Amino acid sequence: MTSVADAESLFAQYHDRLLRYLSRAAGEREAGRDLTQEVFLRVSRTAIPASPENQLAGWLFRIARNVALDHLRQRRRRPETDLASVPEGTKDAHQEMAVALKQALATLSDLDRDVFLFREVSGLSREEIATACDLTPDAVRSRLHRARLELRGRLAAPIEALRQQHIRPRGTARAPR
């Protein structure tokens, strides 16, 4: 059993990155917040392993991944938001991409989706992703590249539209923590 102080400290360190991953995996921010709280509860009920930080992040995101998968299993019966739900007149290139990306992510396997989100949304290293997903770093490398190629193929039109806009990615060498 982890002390509340230890769990809170760990949680404070990773909260934003967990929230970003869980919101994206769940497809909505509110659900992401609830799931982040669920991760906190699960962490506080277990013993935090005495590991180097990259393994600790992997351990934490493995819990987050299980929480997300449980949520998605329950939710797959419900209909998804589609492009028609975006009010007319508000469909700019960014919103088109938002909806299309959500749909494209849903077509990936759970594992490929999580590898992609851990890297691009939560900024985990390949080693951390390998720990979280029970893969080797080489397997993460291949899956990540494959997931990017698959998303690129599915999102050709919104990507082309965004290429005509000004964009400001948070970083190209390493996603922010």
Place this chain on the structure above:
Amino acid sequence: MNPNHEVISDFLDGEAFEPRVLGEALADPAGRDLLIDFVVLRYAAQTDDPVMVGHPPARRPLNRFLLTAAAVLVALVGGYQLGHQQSEERSTPPAPNRVVSVDWQSLPEESPK
């Protein structure tokens, strides 16, 4: 899938890569397109807030501001009215319920000790 293009992912992920191989990948127009598309994809994944989808929040701050302003206005007007009403009530003395009259002349003299 061009295996030489995996170096573009290595570069984007901040992992070790051979600059020569990256140079070869980017010498290919398809490789350059891939790099740009991956950057756009990263931007889309990082900046999209799922809660925004289908619920543009443009009016919410204004509505909240108007509601707050209305609540403050109601409180101010209500407080002024109440205070004004009470100050008017205080300016006139209350009507007596009963009147006690005392005849000072007929009171008995106090006896000396």
